[in-house]
Amino acid sequence: xxxxxxxxxxxxxxxxxxxxxxxxxxxxxxxxxxxxxxxxxxxxxxxxxxxxxxxxxxxxxxxxxxxxxxxxxxxxxxxxxxxxxxxxxxxxxxxxxxxxxxxxxxxxxxxxxxxxxxxxxxxxxxxxxxxxxxxxxxxxxxxxxxxxxxxxxxxxxxxxxxxxxxxxxxxxxxxxxxxxxxxxxxxxxxxxxxxxxxxxxxxxxxx
Amino acid sequence: xxxxxxxxxxxxxxxxxxxxxxxxxxxxxxxxxxxxxxxxxxxxxxxxxxxxxxxxxxxxxxxxxxxxxxxxxxxxxxxxxxxxxxxxxxxxxxxxxxxxxxxxxxxxxxxxxxxxxxxxxxxxxxxxxxxxxxxxxxxxxxxxxxxxxxxxxxxxxxxxxxxxxxxxxxxxxxxxxxxxxxxxxxxxxxxxxxxxxxxxxxxxxxxxxxxxxxxxxxxxxxxxxxxxxxxxxxxxxxxxxxxxxxxxxxxxxxxxxxxxxxxxxxxxxxxxxxxxxxxxxxxxxxxxxxxxxxxxxxxxxxxxxxxxxxxxxxxxxxxxxxxxxxxxxxxxxxxxxxxxxxxxxxxxxxxxxxxxxxxxxxxxxxxxxxxxxxxxxxxxxxxxxxx
Numbered sequence: 001x002x003x004x005x006x007x008x009x010x011x012x013x014x015x016x017x018x019x020x021x022x023x024x025x026x027x028x029x030x031x032x033x034x035x036x037x038x039x040x041x042x043x044x045x046x047x048x049x050x051x052x053x054x055x056x057x058x059x060x061x062x063x064x065x066x067x068x069x070x071x072x073x074x075x076x077x078x079x080x081x082x083x084x085x086x087x088x089x090x091x092x093x094x095x096x097x098x099x100x101x102x103x104x105x106x107x108x109x110x111x112x113x114x115x116x117x118x119x120x121x122x123x124x125x126x127x128x129x130x131x132x133x134x135x136x137x138x139x140x141x142x143x144x145x146x147x148x149x150x151x152x153x154x155x156x157x158x159x160x161x162x163x164x165x166x167x168x169x170x171x172x173x174x175x176x177x178x179x180x181x182x183x184x185x186x187x188x189x190x191x192x193x194x195x196x197x198x199x200x201x202x203x204x205x206x207x
Numbered sequence: 208x209x210x211x212x213x214x215x216x217x218x219x220x221x222x223x224x225x226x227x228x229x230x231x232x233x234x235x236x237x238x239x240x241x242x243x244x245x246x247x248x249x250x251x252x253x254x255x256x257x258x259x260x261x262x263x264x265x266x267x268x269x270x271x272x273x274x275x276x277x278x279x280x281x282x283x284x285x286x287x288x289x290x291x292x293x294x295x296x297x298x299x300x301x302x303x304x305x306x307x308x309x310x311x312x313x314x315x316x317x318x319x320x321x322x323x324x325x326x327x328x329x330x331x332x333x334x335x336x337x338x339x340x341x342x343x344x345x346x347x348x349x350x351x352x353x354x355x356x357x358x359x360x361x362x363x364x365x366x367x368x369x370x371x372x373x374x375x376x377x378x379x380x381x382x383x384x385x386x387x388x389x390x391x392x393x394x395x396x397x398x399x400x401x402x403x404x405x406x407x408x409x410x411x412x413x414x415x416x417x418x419x420x421x422x423x424x425x426x427x428x429x430x431x432x433x434x435x436x437x438x439x440x441x442x443x444x445x446x447x448x449x450x451x452x453x454x455x456x457x458x459x460x461x462x463x464x465x466x467x468x469x470x471x472x473x474x475x476x477x478x479x480x481x482x483x484x485x486x487x488x489x490x491x492x493x494x495x496x497x498x499x500x501x502x503x504x505x506x507x508x509x510x511x512x513x514x515x516x517x518x519x520x521x522x523x524x525x526x527x528x529x530x531x532x533x534x535x536x537x538x539x540x541x542x543x544x545x546x547x548x549x550x551x552x553x554x555x556x557x558x559x560x561x562x563x564x565x566x567x568x569x570x571x572x573x574x575x576x577x578x579x580x581x582x583x584x585x586x587x588x589x590x591x592x593x594x
Contacts, residue, residue: 064320065490083491085394089401181397187485187492190363190467193423 008070010055068188095159115145122155214315214323253277280312293506301334329516336511342454365470423467486525
């Protein structure tokens with residue numbers, strides 16, 4: 001059986017912290033890791049293969065089993081609801097999901113609209129609150145939506161609150177805390193049990 | 208191109224042959240163990256079979272009949288077989304050994320890559336509540352996979368009773384136990400550990416619950432599980448698992464099995480041992496099964512039962528090789544030599560060969576047409592040539 005273990009890493013914001021964590025746990029990562037444009041990197045000494053994916057897609061690769069394990073934000077996991085094991089809270093890239101909007105505004109009674117990159121999270125949150133809203137899916141710069149009147153509220157990731165402040169928005173509610181998680185494909189978790197357990201243990205030690 | 212509904216697939220000739228060959232091998236093996244194949248309808252009532260099925264409601268294809276009853280396309284075969292088995296005719300030969308090979312339907316909400324209609328081949332053993340029946344399921348599943356040509360696979364065996372009794376003894380009531388069970392069902396170990404930490408329990412009990420999620424591996428898992436118990440509660444299920452491990456050794460399939468007491472394939476369906484089978488390159492289980500002693504009662508027959516189902520699409524993917532050999536021959540003829548062609552074809556078919564008999568005037572591109580045949584004969588004009 002293939003002894004290579006494939007790890008899906010999120011590109012961008014989370015990447016550096018995740019790579020640092022792996023190095024701290026004693027994994028030999030290639031030096032070109034951080035600034036490489038390659039999407040697949042192999043570390044033969046460790047029998048590891050890294051794939052660099054969009055953060056939103058990490059759980060998709062893992063669910064389909066083309067990556068055995070991956071590092072994914074809890075925000076993505078809540079949004080995507082993929083069939084993967086959530087093995088470890090890596091406690092990195094801490095932030096939270098929140099509802100925000102222009103100060104002193106209410107959700108319109110006539111056509112209540114919420115814009116978000118996380119339509120499922122947004123819709124289930126407002127359903128729990130007993131509010132009927134319509135969700136508009138955006139792919140980035142969510143803060144724009146209330147500013148130009150696309151929606152009264154947005155649901156987005158907040159890390160420092162700086163972006164909200166700079167755009168004159170305020171937070172109305174916190175939905176949930178978010179950190180990065182180590183996830184595993186259900187089949188890999190059993191077939192490559194020993195290797196995955198070893199990685200989990202090494203990481204758990206330093207968190 | 209005409210689109211198909213989400214998750215619906217065509218099976219083209221080569222894949223069809225590969226699947227058919229695997230199906231043949233599997234059903235031959237199943238019959239050798241004394242199981243009888245049956246068929247049930249694709250449509251069932253939502254209120255009976257739909258409700259009794261282990262498949263989530265949002266995955267059911269529902270439709271209405273002329274009288275306004277809600278129907279479902281069967282999402283699995285276990286519930287329909289339970290319905291049929293509870294009928295008078297079949298109840299006379301207990302324990303019942305039934306088998307099926309049928310398409311089941313599960314709606315896909317999201318993207319492609321997962322079929323909404325797929326073939327399952329499986330068995331149900333009804334009216335036999337013994338460990339021998341559980342051992343027979345797991346052994347036969349291993350045999351069937353070997354017969355289909357799969358070499359590398361792993362069967363994980365769990366026992367829902369152990370988890371249930373451990374949780375109940377520590378947490379005190381079913382409500383709290385089901386919260387924890389849900390974390391396992393959702394594969395959320397982070398949430399599980401956080402929830403355990405937040406519970407008003409002694410640190411020893413918390414430690415027992417945390418240690419529980421590492422109960423997987425070889426036969427030693429059972430003895431490690433035993434150490435987590437404080438009194439006799441839960442011991443019986445472990446004795447059952449030990450007995451099962453013994454019987455699997457007697458059958459000689461121990462190399463394929465491992466134990467995983469954290470396995471929760473469904474929130475409430477299974478009642479005893481349960482198992483899943485994995486093959487290296489396929490990202491989802493290729494089959495699963497277990498004991499479901501409460502299902503038959505829903506159809507008015509209080510009988511224990513166990514079974515398994517294998518997903519043909521995933522099995523074929525796991526075996527990997529598509530049957531490339533096309534044994535079919537071709538005879539191309541022109542009308543003046545039709546009689547020769549017909550008698551040659553008849554003779555070949557009598558020998559068991561497959562022969563496509565084709566009037567050459569209807570073929571626009573002879574090279575393209577004949578490319579995929581094993582052998583081509585021409586009965587054209589006055590001569591007789593072979594390619």
